[in-house]
Amino acid sequence: LNQISTGDLFRNIASQDTALGNKIKETLASGNLVEDELVFQVLEDYLDNHNNTNGYIFDGFPRTLAQAEKLDIILEKRQQKIDFVFYLDVEKNILLKRITGRRLCKSCGAIYNVNIDSLKPKKDSICDKCDGNLYRRDDDNQESFEVRYQTYIEKTKPLIDYYRNKKVLFDIDGSVDKEYTLKQIESVIEKR
Ligand code: AMP
Numbered sequence: 283l284n285q286i287s288t289g290d291l292f293r294n295i296a297s298q299d300t301a302l303g304n305k306i307k308e309t310l311a312s313g314n315l316v317e318d319e320l321v322f323q324v325l326e327d328y329l330d331n332h333n334n335t336n337g338y339i340f341d342g343f344p345r346t347l348a349q350a351e352k353l354d355i356i357l358e359k360r361q362q363k364i365d366f367v368f369y370l371d372v373e374k375n376i377l378l379k380r381i382t383g384r385r386l387c388k389s390c391g392a393i394y395n396v397n398i399d400s401l402k403p404k405k406d407s408i409c410d411k412c413d414g415n416l417y418r419r420d421d422d423n424q425e426s427f428e429v430r431y432q433t434y435i436e437k438t439k440p441l442i443d444y445y446r447n448k449k450v451l452f453d454i455d456g457s458v459d460k461e462y463t464l465k466q467i468e469s470v471i472e473k474r
Contacts, residue, residue: 284332287341291324292316293419311420313429315437318348326356337362346437350444365474367445368467370456374431381422381430389414400459 289310296307309316325343344350357363372380383397387409394409394416395401403409407416421430445451452470456463 283337283339284335285339285341286325286328286332286343288316288321288325288343288345289341291328295324307420311426313421313426313433315345315433318346318352321345321349322352329356329360337365344441347440347444350441364445364448364450366470367441367451368454368470369442369445369451370454370463372456376457377431378424378427381427382424384422385416385418387412387414388417 292306292310295303296310297303306316306320321343329338340353344353353364379397380395383395383401385394385396385403385407386392387394390409390412392409392411392414393401394403396403403416408414409416420426442451452467454463454466454470
């Protein structure tokens with residue numbers, strides 16, 4: 283499956299020193315959502331260039347009801363449909379700890395967490411795998427987190443009912459660790 287993270291697509295645009303790149307960089311750092319129109323421009327462009335696939339994993343998308351409704355229309359046109367929506371349920375205080383501690387490798391993209399012993403890099407700010415430098419996302423600070431969390435409650439949380447009504451939603455306890463989260467997701471897929 284082809285994994286699409288709209289956040290990654292936007293971070294890529296934000297890294298370019300253009301008017302659009304600078305505008306998106308600001309939106310991302312603030313914790314607010316990018317406007318729907320731009321989301322679909324970027325997404326449809328990506329889909330058109332990556333259609334040689336058995337399907338997609340959307341990560342961080344859709345984020346609003348309007349996006350979910352428009353996605354249904356796009357998929358219908360492509361004679362595709364959503365099989366599973368995984369709701370990774372995690373308490374706010376755990377999210378804050380994960381987000382403020384997250385560090386990423388500039389070279390290979392590996393993810394660490396300085397707030398969680400088992401996920402700390404061996405050397406401060408250096409990647410265990412490739413010796414690359416670690417950095418913190420512009421929006422992984424407490425202030426942006428509060429905006430992101432409120433935006434989630436107001437705009438994204440209603441999608442839980444939207445997809446539950448369509449009977450494609452699966453509740454996953456995301457509060458433990460990556461292995462336990464993955465085990466639950468695999469078990470949902472295997473049962474099908
Ligand atoms: P993420 O990497 O999923 O945490 O997304 C990082 C940021 O990218 C978000 O806080 C938004 O500013 C923007 N973003 C990512 N996906 C979307 C989306 N589907 N709709 C609007 N904004 C998005």
